[in-house]
Amino acid sequence: MYDLYAKILNILRLPEIIAQLTWAVIPFACIAALMVFVVIFLVLMERKFLAWLTVRKGPNRVGPNGFLQTFADAIKLLFKEDIMSEETNKLLFTIAPVIAFAPVMIIYGLMPFTEHLIAINIAVGLFLVFALSSLTTVGIVLAGWSSNNKYSLLGGMRSAAQAISYEIPLVIAVLSIAVLAGSLNLKEIVTAQSGGLFSWNIFPAFIGFIVLFICSIAEVNRVPFDLPEAESELVSGYNTEYSGMKFALFFLAEYAALFIMSVLISTLFLGGYLPPFNDYLSIILLDNIIKNQAIMDILIHLEQGFWLVAKTYTLLFLIIWIRGTLPRLRADQLMGFSWKFLLPLAFINLILTSIIKLAIQGY
Amino acid sequence: MYIQGYGILAAFIGFSVAFAFAALIMSWLVQPKAPNKLKQKTYECGMKLFGDSRIQYDAKYYLYALLFLIFDIEAVFLFPWAVVYDKLGLFALIEALIFIAILVIGLIYAWKKDALKWQ
Numbered sequence: 421m422y423d424l425y426a427k428i429l430n431i432l433r434l435p436e437i438i439a440q441l442t443w444a445v446i447p448f449a450c451i452a453a454l455m456v457f458v459v460i461f462l463v464l465m466e467r468k469f470l471a472w473l474t475v476r477k478g479p480n481r482v483g484p485n486g487f488l489q490t491f492a493d494a495i496k497l498l499f500k501e502d503i504m505s506e507e508t509n510k511l512l513f514t515i516a517p518v519i520a521f522a523p524v525m526i527i528y529g530l531m532p533f534t535e536h537l538i539a540i541n542i543a544v545g546l547f548l549v550f551a552l553s554s555l556t557t558v559g560i561v562l563a564g565w566s567s568n569n570k571y572s573l574l575g576g577m578r579s580a581a582q583a584i585s586y587e588i589p590l591v592i593a594v595l596s597i598a599v600l601a602g603s604l605n606l607k608e609i610v611t612a613q614s615g616g617l618f619s620w621n622i623f624p625a626f627i628g629f630i631v632l633f634i635c636s637i638a639e640v641n642r643v644p645f646d647l648p649e650a651e652s653e654l655v656s657g658y659n660t661e662y663s664g665m666k667f668a669l670f671f672l673a674e675y676a677a678l679f680i681m682s683v684l685i686s687t688l689f690l691g692g693y694l695p696p697f698n699d700y701l702s703i704i705l706l707d708n709i710i711k712n713q714a715i716m717d718i719l720i721h722l723e724q725g726f727w728l729v730a731k732t733y734t735l736l737f738l739i740i741w742i743r744g745t746l747p748r749l750r751a752d753q754l755m756g757f758s759w760k761f762l763l764p765l766a767f768i769n770l771i772l773t774s775i776i777k778l779a780i781q782g783y
Numbered sequence: 784m785y786i787q788g789y790g791i792l793a794a795f796i797g798f799s800v801a802f803a804f805a806a807l808i809m810s811w812l813v814q815p816k817a818p819n820k821l822k823q824k825t826y827e828c829g830m831k832l833f834g835d836s837r838i839q840y841d842a843k844y845y846l847y848a849l850l851f852l853i854f855d856i857e858a859v860f861l862f863p864w865a866v867v868y869d870k871l872g873l874f875a876l877i878e879a880l881i882f883i884a885i886l887v888i889g890l891i892y893a894w895k896k897d898a899l900k901w902q
Contacts, residue, residue: 440790440791441791441793441794443791444790444791444794444795444798445798447791448794448798448799448802497810498810498813499813499814500814501814501815501816501817502810502811503818504823505824505825505826506823507825508825514807517803517807518800518807521799521803522800522802522803523799525795525802526796526799529791529792539791539795540791540792540795542792547862568825568837569825569826569836570827570833570836571826572836573836581844581847584844584847584848584851585844585847587855588854588855591855591858592858592861595861595862595865598862598865598866598868599865599869602867602868602870604862604866660826661825661826664810664814665806665807665809665810665814666807668806668810669803669806669807755847755899756899756900759850759890759894759899760894760899763854763890764890767887770861771883774868774876774879778872778873778876
């Protein structure tokens with residue numbers, strides 16, 4: 421599709437960079453829609469699942485079984501007055517939610533949702549994902565400081581503390597994936613895992629999977645690592661002073677990051693959009709029935725999406741389950757746990773996977 | 784093939800920032816605006832403010848931050864190593880082992896010196 425578009429612009433004697441910049445509107449619109457939809461569904465899912473874990477009913481008033489509750493919340497937030505206290509730093513206060521939100525959206529563009537559904541296919545995709553996901557922390561620290569509120573400040577400082585502890589094990593655990601795949605391009609990482617369940621990266625790098633899972637929960641500030649917004653201690657943490665759409669942006673960024681982290685873990689360790697069998701189910705089951713290649717391609721495409729969604733939501737259920745189960749850690753416990761336990765584990769994982777890779781290659 | 788992505792990436796950066804600002808502006812257009820003195824006070828559980836919040840904050844994790852810097856740079860150095868690892872083989876493994884060992888010794892030293900303790 422893009423090639424055709426670029427060719428047309430080429431005939432019109434426009435440089436290719438214009439083609440790229442204008443073409444980006446289409447994937448961006450898709451991703452914005454996907455992101456909002458995913459978050460609205462995810463918030464509802466979390467509330468329902470948490471309610472189920474604690475034997476409550478959860479939202480059940482708006483729409484059938486409370487299905488439209490999050491829509492109602494989103495519309496309410498849009499129409500809420502934006503209160504800014506007199507002593508805030510107005511500029512930073514407004515920019516902070518944007519800094520927290522925008523990087524998450526770019527990460528959505530970097531993810532290979534299926535074989536062809538990847539908006540930004542670049543060589544350093546994996547590296548960029550982590551660069552961007554740590555930018556969100558800057559937004560949170562900025563929000564905490566600019567609010568000029570003690571709770572917010574403490575929340576922001578805790579967020580910084582969390583970032584400097586969890587970034588390292590996270591990145592080292594991911595290095596083992598780069599070793600196994602020999603590439604930082606996310607699509608190539610997925611392709612390197614093709615060939616059924618046992619070629620997934622989770623098998624040579626199981627420790628890395630555990631480390632990455634724990635660290636990504638910390639990265640998106642979830643229980644048991646939700647210190648920056650600990651409701652029972654800090655009112656609402658870094659977003660205490662926020663209301664209306666600015667608060668909604670933080671909220672959106674947090675849940676969107678949660679979803680994309682699950683997508684990332686499934687992409688890196690669980691084979692992404694690849695099926696757990698040797699071949700696609702639609703090929704195994706329907707190859708003799710459907711002779712048309714075009715229909716087959718569409719079926720495979722849908723199946724790829726299905727597998728990624730299945731893996732992602734399994735991880736999301738796990739994360740919500742953890743939220744329903746574990747208490748919050750203390751700040752010093754959190755940092756000690758990261759530096760004294762996760763970091764050595766991440767190094768062991770890196771060395772182990774490099775040796776395994778070498779053994780497979782046969783040097 | 785890859786270079787194609789960077790133009791789209793640049794557009795994405797612009798668009799996502801614009802999207803966030805658009806959301807803020809849209810909300811600003813439709814929201815009620817009724818500020819008053821009490822509403823615009825800094826929130827502190829309804830009490831009168833207890834001093835300023837722009838105080839010197841004792842960052843108890845200063846030493847962690849220094850360690851973070853060291854290990855983050857190490858990770859950046861290891862990324863190119865990881866990508867070409869399958870082409871370099873055993874030699875690269877030993878080199879990386881030495882590199883990691885030096886930093887792990889540093890970590891153990893910091894640990895024994897109680898730098899990893901919340902002071």
